[in-house]
Amino acid sequence: MKLLLLLVRTLAAWSITLLIVFPLIWLALTAFKTELQAISVPPTLFFAPTMENFTEVNLRSDYPLYAKNSVITSVLSTLLGLAIAAPAAYSMTFFRTRRTRDILLWMLSTKMMPAVGALLPVYVMAQAAGMLDSIAALTLVFTLSNLPIMVWMLYSGFKEIPPDILEAARMDGASIWGEFRHVIRPLAMGPLASTGLLCLVLSWNEAFWSLNLSSAKAGTLAVLIASYASPEGLFWAKLSAASLMAIAPIVVVGWFSQKQLVQGLTFGAVK
């Protein structure tokens, strides 16, 4: 009976995993096919892999530029986000008032609005400031988009620190920055790291604002991928190659930090 249950569970787990991972596997396969193979019906499963798509993508568009922009905007927005979210979370955790909970919920509520609702005002503001197609604008927008989640995650993380310890640090002569440096950072390293990682991933994958606020100069990898969905038609193989090149870095980062990411997203959920 136990064996049967184990079998069923294993089968179910594998099926779900396959379901989730399948698009990525198909993407990877398609990237190494020719255009003809990519659109063949029935789909080709066995083929001789070719690198022509990657070469074409590199020739046709400036992958390094887009990759650089992705890296810069993701990293900057993460650092800026942490710099703002950490003090905010500190204040809300250790200097709670009656309004703290309302503020936190309000922050979260801003994430419920579809981004497109803010597109027009943001676009007009960026244009008026002459910041269209600039790294600064993208970084700012990414930071602000991710801030609610970052504040929430850090708030949950900081709550695990006993406030007594901070008071002891204060009595020992630590300034607020001293408290953060000597007590909070070491004790909340996990939440800080996973919040940072999550912001990195979210910023990297961000497509909506990238497509609307940037193009040739500050375009991120999302813009690169979208450029292959051209009026000429969908070049599946090249699209897949471009997509693979766009997601590869973040998948690698995610793979190596998966423990931190999972911890960050689930702590506080199970006490």
Add this chain to the structure above:
Amino acid sequence: MSYLRLRNVEKHFGDVKVIKGVDLTIEKGEFVVFVGPSGCGKSTLLRMIAGLTDINVGSIELDGRDITRLPSSKRDLAMVFQSYALYPHMSVFDNMSFALRLANVNKAEIQEKVTRAAEILNLTQYLQRTPKDLSGGQRQRVAIGRAIVRAPKVFLFDEPLSNLDAALRGQTRIEIATLHRDLGATTIYVTHDQVEAMTLADRVVVLRDGLIEQVGSPLELYDRPANRFVAQFIGTPQMNVVDIAQLPALSGVLGAGQATDGFIGVRPEFVQVKAAGDGQMDARVELVESLGADTLIYARVGSKDRGAQIVARQNTRATVRPGDSVALQFAPETFHLFDRNGKSLARAAH
């Protein structure tokens, strides 16, 4: 010249006044204990002195300097928390040297100060351990060590023994007393345990509902309580306080026409239990508690609806049992008189 002075200190949480106007002076080298029931504001008062809670009204002066608006980190005070509040990610050595490192003291001096404190507190072999590898008592000593190392102007203790078991509590209490004797440091100690108050303090401050009820040496509070609350708070078992209306015979012991309204208090050790008919008042034994060295006899005088239960304490073993009829003998010069509001009246002259 007072070392620490609180002037009309008040603390409000919204509309609620938690500390209602406290005036207090503490001399250098004194061991002062704040004692009182839960919720009386003793911890709040301590935290206000420490700077961890702000003061709404009033001022605090330390060694001639106004520290009312100064942040905790600049007040030169050290606090030992009830939960010890050790830094979990640092070793015992790092915990104790943290304040010195923040103050940029040189390494050699840090080493010397920490080693000396560790020796005093028997922590030398634990210096490289982290708090999670220590027992409660050891953690307590690290917390104290962390304070000693700084040689602050005043030591603040917030119910430091509450989390220890009874045996360890007694032992650590003696260690704290010895430490104070050796270091001579000004100390403010908060506790709800009046035994700690009586044994450790040079002076005791009894607090209730945000106000000081009485300040004095432990024996002063014991022998001359200012009101009924202090009388019944200090001393175990509690002082017998009887409403004269319930037991006029007690007033009769004082002499005719002496006290007619209010309360009479008498400590259990001044109540003698004698054979029936051989004393001033008849009573029936309800309960006998043998503590070994002491025996407590709970006796009822009068009837269930008009009378009182009186506790007597003697240092001989009990020869009576529940249900026995006995007589109680009082010495009127040991009586305390309280008016209707609980305030102490001058003792009946005898």
